[in-house]
Structure formats: structure tokens, C-alpha cells
Amino acid sequence: MPSVKELAQKPIPLVGGHRACAGCPLPIAARWVMASSDKPVVACVATGCLEVTTTIFPYTSWNVPYIHVAFENTAAVASGVETALKALKKRSRYNGDVNVVAFAGDGGTYDIGLQALSGALERGHKFVFVCLDNQAYMNTGIQRSGATPRYAHTTTSPAGDVLTGKPQGRKNIMEIVAAHGIPYAAQASPSHWKDFLLKAEKAFKADGPAFLNVLIACNLGWGFEPIETLEISRLAVETCFWPLYEIENGVYRINYKPRHKLPVEEFLKRQRRFAHLFRPENRHLIEAVQTEIDAQWEDLLRKEAASASKASPS
Amino acid sequence: MSAVAQRMLIEIRWHARAGQGAKTAANILAQAALREGKYAQSIPEFGPERRGAPMQAFNRLSDEPFYMHSGITEPHIVIVVDPHLMDTIPVTDGLKPNGWVIINTPLPPEEAQERWELKPYRVATVDASSIARETLRQDIPNVPLLGAFARVTGLLSLETLQTDTAQRLEKRFRDRPQVIEANLKALERGFNEVRWVDAKTVEVVTEEPVRIPTRGWKELVEGGIIPEPATSIVYRTGSWRLERPVFDPQKCVQCLMCWLVCPDSAIVLENGKVVGIDYDHCKGCGLCSLQCPPKAKALNMVLEAELDEK
Ligand SMILES: Cc1ncc(C[n+]2csc(CCOP(=O)(O)OP(=O)(O)O)c2C)c(N)n1
Ligand code: SF4
Numbered sequence A: 001m002p003s004v005k006e007l008a009q010k011p012i013p014l015v016g017g018h019r020a021c022a023g024c025p026l027p028i029a030a031r032w033v034m035a036s037s038d039k040p041v042v043a044c045v046a047t048g049c050l051e052v053t054t055t056i057f058p059y060t061s062w063n064v065p066y067i068h069v070a071f072e073n074t075a076a077v078a079s080g081v082e083t084a085l086k087a088l089k090k091r092s093r094y095n096g097d098v099n100v101v102a103f104a105g106d107g108g109t110y111d112i113g114l115q116a117l118s119g120a121l122e123r124g125h126k127f128v129f130v131c132l133d134n135q136a137y138m139n140t141g142i143q144r145s146g147a148t149p150r151y152a153h154t155t156t157s158p159a160g161d162v163l164t165g166k167p168q169g170r171k172n173i174m175e176i177v178a179a180h181g182i183p184y185a186a187q188a189s190p191s192h193w194k195d196f197l198l199k200a201e202k203a204f205k206a207d208g209p210a211f212l213n214v215l216i217a218c219n220l221g222w223g224f225e226p227i228e229t230l231e232i233s234r235l236a237v238e239t240c241f242w243p244l245y246e247i248e249n250g251v252y253r254i255n256y257k258p259r260h261k262l263p264v265e266e267f268l269k270r271q272r273r274f275a276h277l278f279r280p281e282n283r284h285l286i287e288a289v290q291t292e293i294d295a296q297w298e299d300l301l302r303k304e305a306a307s308a309s310k311a312s313p314s
Numbered sequence B: 001m002s003a004v005a006q007r008m009l010i011e012i013r014w015h016a017r018a019g020q021g022a023k024t025a026a027n028i029l030a031q032a033a034l035r036e037g038k039y040a041q042s043i044p045e046f047g048p049e050r051r052g053a054p055m056q057a058f059n060r061l062s063d064e065p066f067y068m069h070s071g072i073t074e075p076h077i078v079i080v081v082d083p084h085l086m087d088t089i090p091v092t093d094g095l096k097p098n099g100w101v102i103i104n105t106p107l108p109p110e111e112a113q114e115r116w117e118l119k120p121y122r123v124a125t126v127d128a129s130s131i132a133r134e135t136l137r138q139d140i141p142n143v144p145l146l147g148a149f150a151r152v153t154g155l156l157s158l159e160t161l162q163t164d165t166a167q168r169l170e171k172r173f174r175d176r177p178q179v180i181e182a183n184l185k186a187l188e189r190g191f192n193e194v195r196w197v198d199a200k201t202v203e204v205v206t207e208e209p210v211r212i213p214t215r216g217w218k219e220l221v222e223g224g225i226i227p228e229p230a231t232s233i234v235y236r237t238g239s240w241r242l243e244r245p246v247f248d249p250q251k252c253v254q255c256l257m258c259w260l261v262c263p264d265s266a267i268v269l270e271n272g273k274v275v276g277i278d279y280d281h282c283k284g285c286g287l288c289s290l291q292c293p294p295k296a297k298a299l300n301m302v303l304e305a306e307l308d309e310k
């Protein structure tokens, strides 16, 4: 992994003047991913907060070749770019060496972009797909998605007299993606930069499709102050709400095990989207969340233990 | 109070930050005008900008029907919800000579006129934030500003605004009449506490405001292609900032953590070393200051308002 000093020597892939909310980790994540590539990158970006705030026509914040794609087909376009470059090489019309990276929101990954993603993973294109998971359709005004956690308030799962936020839990996108048998899938958070940069580097080096699921703590949609962004991301990891782990050729590895797993309440209580859970009549729901998080964490530990035998000693 | 001439189309522009309620205020204003038998319009300017970004909202009022639906570039009246915008946004851009600038600030109007070079305009000031905090227990300056607007322009009566506000809040706060009372009080105090001065000169300041260059469709490349990279830097997101990180080079240990986390690429490096902050783009999120090692503490957040005072 290149050191931060080395990264600072590279041209910056995404410049200022973009209109993401103050403190939004989207540009941080995009920069870190691209900076981890050993080759020049081509970025394919789905409609969503990152795209809308960085490419206000006729201006752009991107300092790399960039293509804006529709909400539903990021992985299809990235496949096309990768294949086109290969075809050009075959005909000796191009002899560069680049990495293709796709960025999409959780809506553009878990939901509407899922079939394009599945197709691209199955075909085995060599590219890195980055899901910027802010757990709702933020660009269009905080609607619930397949990534929205249980009991989170969104504008389409409002907490009120009838609902206590979203009734359903999150899709397990990591398992869905891993089921395609791709060489590398990992979950990262901007609060843990070393782990993040290592994973991005591994993803680019993978021999085939790679997937990164990145936690994007959205101050607007989750309801907290911009300055708290990285702290809240850290709490997501320390409570095991967002475990840092990777699945490399079928082998599970948990990259960070909190020494003292914090109660999930510590994460929930900092965000207005969960404020209704702290009313006396809803306190039991916090316990339900804790039970769910514990079960998921145990499951992950089991998978790690079970696949340890598969891991080749390296 | 001398009214702006009645039989014409009056154009009003609000300047605020996204999230400060200018859209709602423009709505109330239009509703109240309708109630008084006028023709009225209220248009928020929705951009891709996010929370904290400067935004505008527009009103048109007239005694006769009108058919314009565009944004307003030559207003008769400008209302500034957030006084910090006075230093970063050309709020008087296109304002008619002798037009009104109504500002939420504790400064007396004479001082405001002097400080922000508003001599060609009539200037009204009201400490709307303090009134709002005292009556509504929240910094929602738009309510007292509406009262001030009614008083200085004479375009609406205080009673209509109050009736309208009461009706709007009735359903939501049926069981909390004190909230409605507080809003009516805020309107009234804005009406009573606003102070104003006349224009001092009629010549218009001609200094060109800093503006993002725009291109006509003939100059654009076909197919929505943007041929140059990294051009968004012409847009200065520094105007979003309420707090700024202040860098102390003596204390800096050059760990580069601030540079690594800055979402706006606003930490300036020279030869791989941090040398300062790009205030044209820093949005003041504070992430860099939290990332700076506690032993170094080379980045400290300071309120822009405090810097103004110095
Ligand atoms: C086919 C289609 N449906 C709806 C939209 C409107 N739309 C644009 S962005 C967006 C939400 C994006 O959510 P997500 O992918 O989670 O990204 P975020 O904005 O949260 O980063 C929607 C619904 C669209 N552009 N295309
Ligand atoms: S809405 Fe959320 S994800 Fe979108 S720019 Fe703002 S903070 Fe970032």
C-alpha cells in the first residue's frame, strides 16, 4: 500500500468546487479508491449524489476520464468500457493500461442496478464496482432503499403513529455479490483509512470483478452535524453495525474485531433517523436491533472460522 | 410608510442558505398577497446544491395578471435571511436603484448601509434571529423578516400575514396554541422593531460581481461532453462556510491526515507539505480539525462571525 506521503504526490483525482454537502464522505471515498489504483482510471458513475454534485454541466470535478451513466446500468457501462478497451488493444489502436472503476449509490447497487451488476460479475469483467452505501435514495430526498436499515426513518418509511420507520432489514449485498464467485469483495468505512486503502488496492489487483461496499455516513439523510461524519462511521464499525471484512476467493476475513463491541445504541442515538426509537414505548425495538446485529456478527465469525481451512497459508 | 408604487409588478429576491426556510417564507408572502386580492408567485431556486449552500427564492406580486415564470435578476426588493451571505454573495446584483435591502442583522441600518456599501439602496435592518430565538425558541429568522417586509414596503398588512400564519399552523399545532401565538408575536415584533434609512446616492455601484462564467449553447461541445477535466474549481463553495479551520504551521507535524480526509480537496500542499487552507473551496465541515492529532492541534475551527468582528 502506498503511504499517505506517496498519495500526496499523485495528481488529485477529484477537485473542489463540487456541491456535495459539507462533510459528505462521498468525495473522500471516491478519491481514496481512485488514488489506490496503480494505473490510470476510467470512472463510470451512476446517477445519485456523487454524480449530481460533481458534474454540474458544463463543469466537472473529475480529473480522470469519466462517463455518467443512467441510474440502473453502471455495471453494464463499465463492462462496455472494459471490453472496448480490450477490443481496441487487440486491433493495436490503443496500447495503454487502465483500470475501470464504477461508482453507484446503494439504490444504484442493491436495487435498480442489481441485474446489470449481476450480469457483469457473471461475465467476469475486470473492473472494480464501488457501492457508496448511504442507506437511502439521498439525491432525490431520502427515500428508503434495500439498504436502509430496519427502523430507520425515511420519507417513504416515515416514523409516526403507524410505522416505526422501515419495517424490513437490509439486503445482504455482500453475500449476493459473493455468490457470483468473484475473486474479491470487501466492506470498508472512511473512518478506517488504512483498511480502506488496502482494500481498494486489492480490488484493483484482483484477477476479475471486485466489489467494495463503502459506508457513506450522510449527515443530511441520517440527521447529524457534518463534523460528526467520521465519528459516526467509526461507531458503525465499533458496534458491528458495519463490520470491516473481506471475501477473497471464497475465504472470509474479518479485518477488524472491536476489542469491546459497543452497544448498537451508541450508534443509533447519534442520528435523527432513529430518534423515535428512544421514546419509552419504542425502547424494545433497540433491543431487537441489537439482537439482529449480534446474530449477523456471530454468523460472520462462523463463516470466517469455517473458511479458515480453505485459506492457503501465505 | 411610502409604498413601492402599487400598479406594477414587484419582484422580490430572498437570499438564504438551503435549510433556513426561505422557501417557506416566500410561500407565506405569496399566500398573504393572494388573500389581499393580488396576483402572486413564489419560486424557490432548486439547484443540486446541498444543505448550507447559498440559495435564492423569488416572489412576484402584482395587481394585474402576469405571465413570467423565470428567476429574478432585477429585483425591487432583496431580503437577506443570513447576514454572513452579505460578504460572499453579490446580493444587490441587479437590484433597482432606490430598491430595498432588508437584512437580518443587529446592526442599525446606517451602519449596515455603510459597511456593505449599500448607499444606492434603501436599507432596513431587524435583528430577526434574536427575535426568533426569544419568541420561537429557535433561529427561524424568516418569520420576523416577513413582519419587517410588511412594515417597510407597505405591500402587505401585518393582519393578513398574521391571519395567514395562524391558518397555516392551525392544523399542526392545534393542541399547542402557544406555538401559534409565538409566531404571531414574532411577526409583530419584526414589524415593530425594523429600522430603515433612505438611499444616499442614486448612482449604482458598477463593480462586477464574481460570477461563474456561463457558456451559450453554441459554445458547448456536442453530446454533453465536457472536454476539460477538473473545471468545477471556478465555483467557490467557500461561501457555504459558517466556521473556518485556522492553520498553525508552527504546530503542524505534517502527518497529512487533514489532507487525506478533506471532502473538498481544500488542504493546500506544496512539495508534499501542508501550507494552508483553500478558503475559496473549504465548506467548514471541520473534519480536518478532528483528524489533526490532539498533540499537534494545528487546525482549529473559528466562527466566521467572530472573524467578521475582528
Ligand atoms: C430509472 C431512474 N429512476 C429514477 C431516477 C431518479 N433518481 C436519480 S438519483 C436517485 C436516487 C439515487 O439513490 P442512490 O443510488 O442510493 O444514490 P445516492 O443519491 O443516495 O447517493 C433517483 C431515484 C433516475 N435517475 N432514473
Ligand atoms: S445528501 Fe448525503 S450523500 Fe448526498 S451529498 Fe449530502 S451528505 Fe452526501
Ligand code: SF4
Pocket (backbone or CB within 6 Å): A023, B244, B245, B261, B262, B263, B264, B265, B266, B267, B277, B281, B282, B283, B284, B285, B286, B287, B288, B289
Ligand atoms: S473544514 Fe477542513 S475538511 Fe472541511 S472543507 Fe474545510 S479544509 Fe476541508
Ligand code: SF4
Pocket (backbone or CB within 6 Å): B251, B252, B253, B254, B255, B256, B257, B258, B259, B274, B288, B291, B292, B293, B296, B297, B298, B299
Ligand atoms: S492534520 Fe494537523 S498536524 Fe497533520 S498535517 Fe494536517 S495540520 Fe498538520
Ligand SMILES: [Mg+2]
Pocket (backbone or CB within 6 Å): A105, A106, A107, A132, A133, A134, A135, A136, A137, A138, A139
Ligand atoms: Mg443512497
